Amino acid sequence: MAGFKAILGHEQIIEHLQNAVTMDKVSHAYIINGPDKSGKMMLAEAFAQTLECEKLEDVVKNAAQPSDVEPCMECHSCKQAMTKNQPDIIYVRHEKPNTISVDDIRTQVNNDIVIKPYSSRYKIYMIDEAEKMNEQAQNALLKTIEEPPAYAILILLTTNAAAFLPTILSRCVTLNIKAVPDEKIRGYLMRKYQIPDYQADVCVAFAQGNVGKAIQLASSEEFNELKDAVLQLIKRLRDIDLYEMTEAVKQIATYKLSINDYFDLMMVWYRDVLLFKATGDVNGLIFKDEVYDIKRQAEKSSYSGIETILEALRKAQIRLNANVNFDLTMELLLLTIKEN
Template sequence: MMRFEDILGHEQIKEYFKNALERHQVSHAYILTGEAGMGRKTLANAFAMALQCESGKADPCGECHSCRQFLSGNHPDVIYIRHEKAGSIGVDDVREQIINDVTIKPYSGPYKIYIVDQAELLTVQAQNALLKTIEEPPEYAVIFFLTTNSDSFLPTILSRCTVLKLKPLYDQVIKDYLKKQLKVPAHQADICTAFARGNLGKAIALSSSEEFAQMQEIVLNLLKHVPDMPVYEMVASLKEMKEANLNIKDCLDFMQLWFRDILMFKATMDTSLFIFKDEYKYIKEIADHSSFDGIEKILAALDKVKVRLDANVNFELAMELMLLVMKENIV
């Protein structure tokens, strides 16, 4: 099913779509913007299905001929734009699939709907070519641009579209979904949720990712044993991360979550605020051997190493300096 009520979060956008349906005030062009995995395509699909639904209600019925066609991926009046080149959506793509096609009336539904995924890949020329279609569309045409970056659009396109920005979901919503629907263990759901930062799609992917599990194992082994691990062993852990082709920025984000737990515990002594609830013993030990100033220096070093890596500073040197700060401030 693809009902609005089945979509987690994004209440304002869902309400906006429902009101548009009930009041018959459907725009001809929408830009749905947000991180990959946040639900842009799910929302666009739900709205498209509702627009074509024969029930005429704000939520698609899922049972009429139109809904069944949509759910099977065979609705003739819902078109997903393809593109030949991996890195761009060009003039020929939009001319063939939208501009020339939109003049043909819908085959069966009240609307003809075009869904452009990865719309940030639209070239300037393609956007200019679409401008007239967006300015003077047939009354039955609706175009969805799904993007991770609305700044990639020309001002002339932005001004003629309804822009809807997806917001991060509350952590508890994501935790509950992982634990109840996907049966992810509670401690792992906490870690995936914290790492996803409100992005349900990312949290789901992390919960079953072998690479993420491998990263946890390697990075946690390093973090838990900082007080008694010689520097050469810490450097060996860095080598292990690199050889495993782990995303180093993800590793650094993971480290920041760890030291966030230590800082929270040191400030409040409240274990319920932990992300790493299964690691109480190690978090307490490191908190006992650290000062507030020391933990803040470590967090600052983690921020600094990200900047250095973005500036293409030598990887080993930048990371080793960060480890030395970590070692010096956990005594």
């Protein structure tokens, strides 16, 4: 756990939470809604740690502005929170991977919440993957949200707030995660992970404003291997014979579990080719270190051909999501790319 200062981006949400602490207007129930790895848990933990900080009153009193409100990191509660051992910050778990059951909510929340905090001002419950609560679980939680003890705070972390019952949504403060600007993520990756600018560009392009995903990509050997495999195939696809297509499809099949990333890499490549063909500008490219091959492909491809390839990639993704035969889909895609 770390304080708000350690969080990259999400200024509006942080400001909202710090104002709630400063003005003593903390809600009993929050929903933090955003994509996987987007920083939901970091925000929730920073908020919880701040609320449970033993020096909170002094911190608020001495804060020149709400943005100065941070956990002290020195008191017993903060140290416990940093190691996830704070007894009044409770992480709700679930045994079934795809479901949070009514029993999970009853045993870990409803039956526990009637017991006063062990050592702190609040008792804070964090429910990660909260969209996995079935209807019975949501109804059980609703009773607690409607009549919570004064010391209780529930934080629901979700990738899909629309999965909640309207009655839950109406009783919670919903905070929607927004994309973090690319330049901010790019600078962070280069400083923190010491990666070159062209590698940071690829990670940022794929992350689409998601800091956690960008960090994962920057430190992933698997992603770099996948990128190399994609680029190697694209560069030689024009020259391979039809009988070699089967072998190419087999190579792609080894990345079946990462096929969406595979497609995304191909999309980014052809987007770069299209951009360079239209502008001749290297600065806007994602694969800046591949400019020689991008230029060569741009010279040999027509605008309509590149558009056809991008459309074929979109159709292939749709077909795979609809469980159309993998080998057939990929062979058709590679033939379309080769022809255009």
